[in-house]
Amino acid sequence: xxxxxxxxxxxxxxxxxxxxxxxxxxxxxxxxxxxxxxxxxxxxxxxxxxxxxxxxxxxxxxxxxxxxxxxxxxxxxxxxxxxxxxxxxxxxxxxxxxxxxxxxxxxxxxxxxxxxxxxxxxxxxxxxxxxxxxxxxxxxxxxxxxxxxxxxxxxxxxxxxxxxxxxxxxxxxxxxxxxxxxxxxxxx
Numbered sequence: 001x002x003x004x005x006x007x008x009x010x011x012x013x014x015x016x017x018x019x020x021x022x023x024x025x026x027x028x029x030x031x032x033x034x035x036x037x038x039x040x041x042x043x044x045x046x047x048x049x050x051x052x053x054x055x056x057x058x059x060x061x062x063x064x065x066x067x068x069x070x071x072x073x074x075x076x077x078x079x080x081x082x083x084x085x086x087x088x089x090x091x092x093x094x095x096x097x098x099x100x101x102x103x104x105x106x107x108x109x110x111x112x113x114x115x116x117x118x119x120x121x122x123x124x125x126x127x128x129x130x131x132x133x134x135x136x137x138x139x140x141x142x143x144x145x146x147x148x149x150x151x152x153x154x155x156x157x158x159x160x161x162x163x164x165x166x167x168x169x170x171x172x173x174x175x176x177x178x179x180x181x182x183x184x185x186x187x188x
Contacts, residue, residue, distance in 0.1 A: 006035055
C-alpha cells in the first residue's frame with residue numbers, strides 16, 4: 001500500500017501551491033488525496049506580481065476535483081499533510097474539521113508542509129505557537145500573534161514542519177519537505 005499524503009484546500013487556493021506539491025509528491029511515489037469542504041470541482045486562482053501594484057493580483061486559475069470532503073477525512077490514514085496558500089486558508093481556518101485534521105498531524109508529530117497563507121490554518125488550530133514559520137510576508141503579524149517566530153525564508157524547517165513564503169519558494173520548500181518525509185514518513 002502506498003503511503004498517502006493529505007492536501008487540504010478549497011476554492012481560491014493558489015493554483016501553483018496546490019499543483020506543485022501535488023504533482024511532485026506523486027512523482028516521489030506517495031499517494032495524494034485532496035480534501036476540501038465538499039467533494040466537488042474546486043476553482044483555484046493565480047496570484048501574480050504586476051509592476052506598480054502594492055500587492056499581488058488574482059486571476060482565475062485551474063479547476064480540479066476534490067477527492068473527499070473534510071468531514072470524511074480520517075487523518076490517521078495519512079503520513080503527512082500539505083496546506084497550500086491562496087485565499088482558501090482565510091475561510092478554511094474556521095472549519096472544525098480542518099482544525100481536527102491539523103491537530104492530529106501536530107499531535108502525532110507527522111510531517112506538515114505549509115506555504116503562503118497556510119499558517120492562518122495552523123494558527124487557528126492552535127498548533128503554530130512556539131514554532132518558527134515562514135508565511136507570505138504580509139502575515140508576519142498573524143504568525144507572531146499565534147505565538148510563533150516569523151522567518152523570512154524559502155524553506156523553514158522546524159522539526160517536521162516545513163514552511164515557505166509563496167510559490168517562488170517551491171523548489172527549496174518541497175526539497176526540504178521531501179527530506180523530512182524520507183526520515184519521518186518513508187514510502188511503504
